[in-house]
Amino acid sequence: MSGCPGYGKKEVIGRYILDIIPESRLPEVLQSGRIHEADIWSVNGRDTIVTRLPIIKNGKIIGAIAKSLFLDVSGAKMMLKKLQETQQEFQALFEALIESPYMVYVIVDKNGFITNMNKTYLDALALDRGEVVGKHILEIIPESKLPEILSTGRIDKADIWPINGRDTIVTRLPIIKDDKIIGAIAKSLFLDMSGARILMHRLQETEKEFRAISEALIECPYMVYVIVDKDGIITSINQTYLDALGMEKSEVVGKHISKITPTSLLPEVLKTRQIDLADIYTINGQDTIVTRLPIIKDGEIIGAIARSLFMDISGAKILMNKLQETKKELNIYREELRQGYQAKWQFKDLIGQSPAFLKVKSVAEQVSHSVSTLLITGESGTGKELFAHAIHNSSDRSSYPFVMINCAALPDSLLESELFGYEEGAFTGARKGGKPGKFELAMGGTIFLDEIGDMPLSMQTRLLTVLQDRMVERIGGTRPIYIDVRVIAATNRDLEELVANNKFRQDLYYRLNVVRLDIPPLRERSEDIPLLAKNLIKKINQKLGTKINKISYKTIELMQNYGWPGNVRELENLLERALNLADMNRENSITIKHFPLMVENTYFRDEPNPSTLPDAIEQLEKQLIIQALEKTNGNKMQAAKVLGIYTSALYRKISKYGLDEL
Template sequence: MVDGRKEYAAADYEKVKNIEPVHKWMTANPFSLLTSHTLKEAVHLLDLHHIDGLPVISFEQQVIGLITKSRLMKLFVEGKPPETRVGEVMNASVVTIGPDDTIEKAYKIPVGRLPVVDEQGRLIGMLTRTDILHSYFYISGQLQETIHTAETLNVILESAYEGIAVIDKDGIIHEFNNAYCRFIGRRREEVIGKHVTEVIDNTRLHIVSVTGVEERGYIQRIQGQDMVVHRIPIRKEGEVIGAIGMLIFEGVTELYNILGRMQELSRKVTESTLLTQDNLKDNRYFEKIIGNSDAILSVKKMAGKAAKTPSTVLITGESGTGKELFAEAIHHRSPYAEGPFVSVNCAAIPEHLLEAELFGYEEGAFTGARKGGKQGKFELAHKGTLFLDEIGDMTLPMQAKILRVLQDRTVERVGGIKSQQVDVRIVAATNVMLEEMVRKGTFREDLYYRLNIIRLNLPPLRERKEDIPLLLSHHLRFFSEDFSLPQKFLSVNAMAALKEYKWPGNVRELINTVEMLVSLAEGQEISEHDLPGHILGKSHFSSHKPAFEPFSAPKQNVLEEVKDKMLSSEKEAIIQALREVNGNKAAAARKLGIQRSTLYEKLKKHGLIGNVSV
């Protein structure tokens, strides 16, 4: 009976097309053995981590064998001593799979554990039969849900208390539920197929369908009432294909009532949430790392795992990718979170001062030494985390001293004769290729291997473009609030230009750019004409010269020149839009991404009413 059930299950799975990628279900950075390890060490690792097999790798991280619990038991029965080297008895016939191969392909390979390797054959993960079964359970659940999706969606839309509108990427309404119809006093068949700006007052839903940046909890005046709304982009295969708009409350008054009830509930549960608050504090630092792309989520997941151990972490990546932010997040989720987080930029401190800065000094160690001496960064970071930024800029003599601290866990102050024990978790970072420096002899190989235990490689911003709208939206909100300015937002063309830009300075450059735009742009909308010239030059989104050139030489009456250019550009854009739609003002307003009433105000301001030749 048992065998029969297995055959039936297998037959079921063979009918299911599972194109889930292996990398989604594998265990990344698995434990492994070297050929020089002993059978005793292999048993210890298997028992410690509750696993039944370990890949054997070379010094180049390439998979060359496999050792399992059953293999070990057979070897011990045969009388092999525990000191036997793994390389002598491992199973050298190993089947591997790639990270982009499908689970369906893995399922058809009749082995219990599959090492996952990259194009060079280096180990990057491990896939077990259990992982494969979990994937099939997930797919089966998805298929069953799909059967009822259309019916369920219709029930949800029509029974929802909130008003719900669904548009495509062009702003055309495809769904409009009864609650929304009742609120605006129109029938569903009257609004389906129309542009959302013709149906909903003061909407920005069509803008969200282009920018892909969600807007939650915004106040929107509809039918003469202030309403709380959500505007959420709809994505398919990574691309925005439309947006959903929701009226969350029947006006702002109900929101105040709900907030009052929440405050009352908060007072009742304060005592029982103290532990939860500690967890939130730990997570707060990871939440500062903004992004939903696979690239950044993968690194955050690995960083979360690394944080739970005391192992040294090496963070690599281009300048401005957020290495210190990751280091701080790792610290606050680690066993060292109760201790201090101490940061040192090795490139910013002159070579002759770096030793005293790191290890401290005794009184009289050198001319000008402080009375009583001074603690170094290693001592200050005791029971905490020491972040060594730009470690690739450290000289070879200093590298040797750092290596000794990592090996002995003791420091000796400059001018001192007594060593002091330190318990410090090291997180190092660099934006240079340490491997290349090792080959050239400018970075110690032994220090490299001491640091490169857990490696986090942060992706540059140009490789996670889907995160750019989220980062822009977050920092626009932050700087608007910080400078006590009305909330500013980007026009569709400005957002497109910023997404296209390569961002050589990564997130740091983006933050500085947003701060400049919030400070200098007139009005709440930031258009492409407000962007710096180097951004527009890269993106080819506008032939107009930008209003703000942060690196240009000072000019007389620069604000007047900027204002004139902006007004001239705005006028030209309105005329061009009207000509393209043969004078249809509603269509022109949609094309410009503004309300029809706003267009009339601008026509009046520029003296264009009745004076535009189409």
């Protein structure tokens, strides 16, 4: 090791570790398989953070590795000079990592006082080093979890942490010396929200495999790599590649890449900045897939790297074919899913010209380009679902699924499995292979939670967690699933009242009520009724195969005086009934007589109680005439016979009561 003066490589290789480094704890790692995440170790009188971990193959410990990074810059330079034999490249690497604009870190002592913080973190906090070092971590970062790490010794391997308004993956771990916690470190890499959560999930999912692979990667017998500087001079090469070339490191490092491998394309990468993600390259008669890419700092190329994994060409082709087949299959499934969960309506289908309606439609068009959670409120039948469809179709997510679920239509247990899915064997009757939930099916698109006010409280808690973490976990599952879904919720209930009565979670209400659309009821936009009726009649004619397009003025007037408790849905239902009646009687227009229930409700619902006997008689007379005309389908001669009066008298009374259209 570079920290052991007085030894050469030949004097160390093949010797027992304790003969060279008596204080080494690698035998303990070999025996226990335990991982030492961060410990203080003295190398040549200089303290360093060291990580020790076993190397595992096929479930068995086949070796162990100890790696360290000197805390001060000079120590780091010395270490890398020994390891890489080039101080200049280390400086670039060190600056790119430690003072990278993408990486932040902070170190505290056992009492929580800051001992070190890098420039990127200082810049994010808008502070100078003198204002930070020596202060307690909670004084600088009140929400920091490092004091918990100090008290519990817990390791947070991947957590989301906001820094200056940006989400990042943070790793927190204690610093241990002689089995005692003497400090803690938090380090992180800036990422956007979606990238951070995806990466966190990937890291948590494959952490054990990642650790074993990453530590053995550089000297893996199946991987080769070579690094050159900006002039094409080889600065680093691993032993596997040297063995394939049949050369020693001293014969290679410092030479131009074309002198060692004349067919190398790295000079071209340096010249063109071109990235070769997957190319077939022959090394010592063996075909391999190689990746070549430039190394860039501050916009300038400072070198290039080629790395590859040995495999025969048939294996490469098989892998490539499998990937292509999987991609095709995935695209087929994705298109089937999109077709099965596709929004139907667009903003042009939302009919109305009243100021109230145009205002809410304009707001809906604006929020369609947002990713914020949306709450749509309004009475039953006002068209909340149509607005949700139109918003999705106008958004950047329109090519992805639009998935609907009615929260009031399913019992608690079934609603949970529909929303979140389940794993195989999660419960009796569970489908073999499990089933994805609606949130998974809506990946990349929109999920519409209708009747959210009727969702059970137990489900509200789970939904709140999903909205906060953007993760779902299937019933019977053990791993979280990241979701990229926009949530649109709708209700005809008063959520504020439900919150006040403890029937709806207040925190969920605030989470849903980020952007809100209130759809006006039909009675508050009666001027839209003629336009709505015209469009609905056209739609119903196509459905029924009828050709009745006329509607009398008196009928429109009647509609505008009606209260419409069922809103647009009720209007459509009554128009369909009227068209059926008119078609059965071979009539070519819709009149008041085709709306008997609406006539009765409109004329008598708000009729004041008669104060005199003549008023009561007139009210009764009018009602009897309407009923007689309904029974005779508007035949006035037959209606007169039913009423027992002359036809001429009936005409006079119809005119008196304004019933000419009946």
